[in-house]
Structures are given as structure tokens and as C-alpha cells.
Amino acid sequence: MARPRGISLITGAAFVALIALICGLAINGLLQLQTLGTQIRTVVEYHNRKIDLITQTQVAAHLRTDSLFRMALANDPFERDERFLEYNRAGFLVGSGRNALRQMGFTPEEERIFDAQSRLITRIESVQERVIDLLLAERNAEARQVFVQEAIPVQEAFNLQLADMRNLYHQANLSAQQQAQQTYRHSFLLTLVFALRRLPSRA
Secondary structure, three states: OOOOHHHHHHHHHHHHHHHHHHHHHHHHHHHHHHHHHHHHHHHHHHHHHHHHHHHHHHHHHHHHHHHHHHHHHOOOHHHHHHHHHHHHHHHHHHHHHHHHHHHOOOOHHHHHHHHHHHHHHHHHHHHHHHHHHHHHOOOHHHHHHHHHHHHHHHHHHHHHHHHHHHHHHHHHHHHHHHHHHHHHHHHHHHHHHHHHHHOOOOO
């Protein structure tokens, strides 16, 4: 028995509307995933920039300590002056890196680590200045002793603090990537299940 034409038109319109709804849902899901991907990339790039600044600071701090070490070993006053200039340049780079990091903003945990670094830097500068004062007074053996027993250990502690902050950003990047993957899978499966359940069955 043939179906009335009016019913066929209604069925066809309902089918078209259903397909349009499914397509709209799929497009909306894709747009949301694209937005999420953009946000995740922004977070990752933000943390990577902080990691770069930490690495630059650590390298500069190492150069500063190395310059001081070479000053303690040098007997030529001209070589000492050259090493002293390197020491000051490295100190400027340490300060610049930390200032750039601070300007990017901190979470409470980052602020805690950064403040601990600041207190340690005060100790580092105090010890390094003592070494320089001893060298200027031609008390080289004593200067080397202070460098080995105090300057190196406090610098190693600073490096560990920088490593802690770097690990914090690595973990944040990893969490962001895992969240993106979970959200993508959830959205994809939800869209797929909804579409399959709404597909009209054949009589």
C-alpha cells in the first residue's frame, strides 16, 4: 500500500533536519576541539618560554661561577680583570633572565620557588663578593678555600632550585597534553554515539 504523499514529505523533511542536526553537532564538536587545541598550544608555548628563561639563567649562573673560579686561579692582573668583566656580564644575564621570568607571572607554587631562589641568590652574591675581596687583598689561598667550601655548594643548591622550577613546567605541559587527548577522545566518542543513535533505521 502506497504511503500518502504528505507523510512522505514530512518523513523526508524530518530526515533532512536530523542529518542537519548531526552535521551541526559534528561541526560544533570540531570547532570546540580546535579551540581547545589552540588553548593547549598557548599554554605549552607559555611554559616553554619559561623553561627557556630558566635554562638561560642557569647557564649564566654557571658562567658567573666559572669566571670567579678562573679569577681565583689567575696570577696575571690583566687576566683577572678580563675574568671580572665576564663575571659581571654573567651576573647581568642572571638578573635579566629572572626579571623576564617574573614579568610573565607566577602561580603560588612558582612564587614560592622563585622567592627561595631570591634568598639563595643573596647568599651566593655575599660569598662571591668575599672571594673577590680576598683576591683583591692578595689572599689567594683563602679565596680559593672559600670558593670551594662555600661558593660551589651554594651554587649547586641554586641549580637544584632551577631544576625544580623547570620540572614544574614540564609537568604542566604534560598535564595539558594529556587533558587535550582525553577531551578529544571524549568529544569524538560522544559525537559518534549521538550520530549513530539518531540515524533513522530502515523499515
